Amino acid sequence: MGALFINSSFVFAQNQQVRLSGNSLTLKSAFKQIEQQTKLFVDYNTQEVNDSQVIKQLPKENSVKNVLEQLLEGTNCSVSFSNGHIIISKKASAPSQVKKVTGVVKDERGEPVVGANIVEKGTTNGIITDMDGNFSLSVSASSILQVSYIGYLTQEIPVGNKNSFAIKLAEDSQGLDEVIVIGYGSVKKSDLTGSVSSVKTAELQQTPMTSIDQGLVGRASGVQVIQTSGMPGAVASIRVRGSSSLQGGNEPLYVIDGFPVYSGSGFGNTGGKTQMSGLSTVNPSDIESIEILKDAAATAIYGARAANGVVLITTKSGKKGRDVISFETSFGWSNVSKKIDVMKAQDYVKLVNEAYTNDGLDPYYSATDLAEIAKVGDGTDWQDEIYRTGLTQTYQLNFSGGDEKTQYSISGNYTNQKGIILDSDFKRYSIRLNFDRNIFSNFTVGTHATGTHTINNAVATDTGGEDGTVSGALRMNPALPIYEDELAGTYTQINVPGLLIPNPVGTAKERKFNNATSRLLGDMYMQWEIIPDLKVKIVAGADIMYHKVNRYTPVSIYQARGTASAHIGINKSINWLNENTVTWNKTFAEKHDLSVLGGFTMQQNNTEHALASSSDFVNDAMLYNNLGAGAVYNKPESNATQWNLMSYLARVNYSYDHRYLFSVNARIDGSSRFGSNNKYGFFPSASAAWRISEESFMESVKDLIPNLKLRASYGFTGNTEIGVYQSLATLDSYSYVIGDSQVTGFSPNRIPNPDLKWERTGQFDVGLDIGLWNNRLRITTDYYKKKTTDLLYDVAIPYTSGYQTMLKNIGSVENHGWELSIESDNITGRDFSWTTAFNVSLNRNKVLELGGEDYKEMSEGDGHLKTGAIRRLIVGKPIGIFYGYRFDGIFQNEEECKKQTSSASPIGVGLRRYKDLNGDGKVDATNDREILGDANPKFFGGMTNTFYYKGFELNVFLQYSVGNKIYNYNAMELETPTGGTNAYADLVNRWTPEHPSNVYPKASTNRNILVSDRFVEDGSYLKLKTLSLSYDFSKLKLKHIQGLRVYVTGQNLLTWTKYRGYDPEVSYKGASTLEAGEDYGGYPQARTFMVGLKLDIK
Structure with missing residues (x-):
């Protein structure tokens, strides 16, 4: 079968039709046209073929074999075809002695190179390696074997007296043809x-x-x-x-x-x-x-x-020349990587009673209570109760392959991940098809299609309140058991005046938050090469997504509220796409390469949304499956939205002698999201590059500096992500009573803005690509500066308008920075190799303008803390700065208290003190707050080291971030000993008259707390992000086994940081720029270990 396939490939290759065009065409130009039309590479030696020779008469359209024979008539050259290559060489004279040689071709890791070309130099005598990298060929004893394969350096090996060869191909580390x-x-x-x-x-x-x-x-x-x-x-x-x-x-x-x-x-x-x-x-x-x-x-x-x-x-898509079945499976387990040290039961109840007595109240726990609590010892470790060992399993099956006309790849996947917090998990079922078919030599069709279904059972974390599972576990009373009545299934909770904290175990296990998403993403395309060098491509596709959320909060975890609630939310989104592009590629006078792209695209999104909810259920039996069982019905919501984008695009690339490169891009976008006066935007760019290493004056240092390229670019892009209908006046439904009847009407809720337009970013970039020592060391570095104008922001408008705010284009932001990426092949021995990849990035962000204002307050605090804004947008400063008071220790005596006549927080011995920055004897929000830190890192990056030894591969990946600050909400709670919630274990060292701490305040039921630098912590870190060890069994030459790899991987193994929270990679509410670096009990990252196997069957 293999021989039959190879033979059919040869026949197909040499019978492809070609047509040459042009005046005063040289052989070199003719060869380029043949490469473009056939997708075959023309290989020849310029010492044997004079490619500058002008063709006197162009051959008529014919098979590529016949056309080449006509072009080479009288040159004493012959043509052969091998594995995607056309080989032109001098006709060989009869060899004086012919013998049979055999051998095997492998890469640097000992894996067989399938389909490598083995050619007797100067002849058409050649063969390709089989699935195990083996070959056998009859050659002249005085000949030279040429061994080549795409992505590897070509080798020339004299035959001499040897009959057997073990050939190792080195990767082309230069990678410039990648x-x-x-x-x-x-x-x-x-x-x-x-x-x-x-x-x-x-x-x-x-x-x-x-x-x-x-x-x-x-x-x-x-x-x-x-x-x-x-x-x-x-x-x-x-x-x-x-x-x-x-x-x-x-x-x-x-x-x-x-x-x-x-x-x-x-x-x-x-x-x-x-x-x-x-x-x-x-x-x-x-x-x-x-x-x-x-x-x-x-x-x-x-x-x-x-x-x-x-x-x-x-x-992934199929590859020509081989059919492969791949199976991969992995199994892993995960645990929380650290615990926060909080008080045990006995220390906690002492703190509670002390807080009450310090405020002149009777102790909360009586002597009888304390005696009973003493029996429980350390009490309940709520962190242990909510965390578990998470298990992950994946299964992947893939069929791929193809020939000269058809390539395919089909895969199926199942992933099941159980999280480290109770009742949190994620499942994904997916199937994918990539298919390409050459109907004719100039006409191709294909498709990409992916179907997925995911189910995610989430738990409430990072909520900004007391009902989060993680924050609740840190603050929950350790003297309480898990259940109030285990048989009845009711949970204990903290319920004191002004504070209700549900049981974190109950929150995780009983509060249901189910996400289910079904998605079909696919497209079909056709590509037609109308004439040589001119191609038309038409793509039509759709992204269809159905997303449903079921949520239920049972009464068992909120007894004080005495009610349960449920809701169901549904989103259906259909995103249509049509793209039509034309490309033209042409080479002129051998050194001028021109590529032109033009296109027209349309995209439309239709989204439907519905939400229904009810509350006050008699029991929890039906969860969210019967909203009608709730005694109280909430107002349902539903809407349908649509946005459209219509675009024209163009690109021109020009290269002179592959030394001087130029590119111009442009796109015109028309979006339905923006105002009637600004529907369309124009976004151009221009760039150039100089391949200095290709200049003649660099020839003497070619081995030292084989690659040196200078790049520069400038252009504009936009941002349309503002939601739909923001430029239009909209109405909200509104219910009111007339007489004895309730009627529904509409009231305006947004003022129109016909001038609303996209945010526009102009960016300059200059970069340098360097390859040293035969490209064993590769360096890429860039400096960039970009400015975004017409920022979208809700601005206050006069109340006489009937509205409070209006979305307008105001202000600007600047980012500038430097990037460095280094790759090196440190050791490239036969049995041992070591490579390194390192990158570092530095970005500086600055607000340039805020619509004429000097600053804007941000993040007004959560519903319970009422601590005021923790951020401020300030002109001249970065987005993401924390803004607040300076912590100044603890008031130690009455004299210190008298020095501050008033303060934004209570003044008293043992309470927190804040700096009076302007020295007026008062601490207030107007004069005594300042910048406390920046959530943005000074620099960040990663480094990978890969070691290979005789089939073993060890991969070590480090990730780091330096200089970023985190506002630790958890610390703010756990350092405030009110007695209502738990505290850090170290608060046994809190202020008392006998032990006057200057760090931790005294126990008090009053919340003496302001946003201050005390809780702005250094979020710098270095992580051993991934450590992976694998072994490749390919050397064993198992029958029908092309590849077999087993591996074990650890993730998030070690973290070096000063941050006191679970993990320094935090951001309240996820991706919000204005709330980056805020930690309020997010779901911690897990330390994970995985074992896996990958099998390729030929």
Whole structure:
């Protein structure tokens, strides 16, 4: 079968029809046209073939074999075909002695190279290696074997007296011919003029993940990925070169196999407190590569949606020449990586009674109570009660392969992840098909289709209140048991005046929050090469998503409220796409390469939303499955929205002699989201690159500096992420009573703004690509500066208008920074190799303008703390600064108290003291608050070291962030000894007359607390993010087994940080820029261990 397939491939290759065109065409130009039309590589030696020879008469359209024979007539050259290559060489004279040689071709890791070309140099005599890398060939004893394969350095080996050869091909580490995916096409890395970071399959498979955004953590320069929650299936926060918007989106645009989607597509107000990512519906095992487009040269082709960068995701497709069945499975277990040290029962009850007596009240616990509590010892460890060992299992089956006309890849996946908090889990079922078919030599059709269904059972965390499972476990009374009545299934709770904290175990186990998402993402395309060099491509696709949230809060965990509540929320989203592009590629006079792209695209999104809820259920038997059983019905909600985007795009790339590269991109976007006066926007960019290493004056140092390229770009992109209908006047339904009847009418709730338009970002970038010592050391560095204008923000307007605020384009923000990426092949021995990849990124953010104001207050505190704003937007300062009071120790005596005549917090011996910054004897919000820190890091990045030894591979990945600050809400609670909730264990050292602490205040039922630097902590960290050890059994040459790999992986193994919380990767409410770096009991990241197996069957 293999011989029959190879023979049919040869026949197909040499019978492809070609047609040459042009005046005064040289052989070199003719060969280029043949390559473009046949997708075959023409290989020849310029010492044997004079490719500058002008063709006197062009052959008529014919098979490629016949055309080449006519072109080479009289040159004493012959033509042969081998594995996608056309080989032109001098006709060989009869060999004086012929013998049979055999051998095997492997790569540096000892894996067989399938399909490598083995050619007797100067002849058409050749063969390709089989599935085990073996070959056998009859050659002249005086000949030289040429061994080549795409992606590897070609070797020439004299035959001499040897009959057997063990050949090891080295990878072409220069990688300049590596193809990089860009918007609406691809380009060789050597011809790239923009700033693009790539993450390949080999890097992704080192990280256990349920969502592909997790695979970007620390892998790409300029890309900050914060895993703000350890919730199974939860979203990560991604920033490409900083935050550019205040109220608009700051997440990048995601493009999956050419289809632009949004990470939150189809997710709306379904009543949940934890948003899941639309990307969690994409199976990470299906990913071939991820490219992150960062500068305007790379992103402008996506226009109004590209201000925050673009993430291009390419899924795996079939390869020509081999059919492979792949199976992969893994199993893992997870645990919380640390615990917060809080008081045990005996210390806690002492604190409670002390708080009451310090305030002149009777002790809360009587002597009888204390005697009973003494029997429980340390009491309930609520953290132990809510955390468990989480288990993860995945199964992946893939069929792939193809021939010259058809390539296919079909995969199925099942993932089941149980979280480390009780009753939290995530399941995904997915199936994917990629199919491409060459109907004719110039006409191709294909499809990408993915179907997924995910189920996520979430728990309430990061809620900003007392009902969060994690914050509740930290603050819950350790002297209480779990159940008030275990048989009845009722839970204990904290219920004191002004404070109700539900039982965290009950919250996790009984409070239901179920997300179910079904998604079908697919497209079909046709590509027609109308004439040589001119191609038309038409794509039509849809992203259909159905998302349902079921939520139920039983009475058993809120006895004090005496009611249960349920709701059901549904979102249905259909996103249609049509893209029509034309590309033209032409080479002139051998040194001039021109590529032109033009296109027209349309995209439409239709979303329907419905929400129904009720409360006051008699019992919890039906949960959310019978809303009619609730005695109280809440007003239902429903709506339907639509947005449209119509675009024209163009790109021109020009290269002179592959030394001087130029690119111009432009896109015109028309969006329904914006005002009638600003429906369309124009987003151009220009870039250039100089391949200095290709200059003649660099020849003498070619071995030292084989690659040196200088890049520069400038352009504009936009941001459309503001929601729908924001420019229009809208109405809300409103119920009122007339007489004895309730009637419904409408009232206006938004003032129109016909001038509303997109935020616009202009960006300058200059970069340098360097390869040293035969490209064993590869360096990429960029400096960028971008300015975003026309920021969207709700501004106050006169009350006489009838409205409070209006969304307008005001203000501007600047980001500038520097990125460095280094890759090195440290050791490349036969049995041992060591490679390193390192990246570091620095970004500085600054607010330039706020609509004429100097500052704006932000984040007004949660509903319980009432602590006021913890942030302020200030012109000249970064987005994300914390703003508040300076902690100044504890009032030690009455004299110190008398020095402050008034304060925003109570004044008294043993209470917190705050600095009087202006020295007027008063501490107030107007004069005594200042900048406390910045949530943005000074720099961040990652480093990977990979060691290979005789089939073993060890991968060590470190991630780091330096200089970012965190506002620790948990610490603010746990350092405030009111007696209502638990406290840090170290508060046994709180202020007392006998032990006057200057750090912890005295116990008091009054909340003596303000937003201050006491709770702004250093969030810098270094993580041993991933440690993976694998072994490849390919050397065993098992029958029908092409590859067998087993591995064990650990994730989040070690964290070095000064931060007192569970994890320094935190952000309240996930991806919000204005609330970054706030920790209020988020779901901790887990320490995970995985074992797995991957099997490839040929």
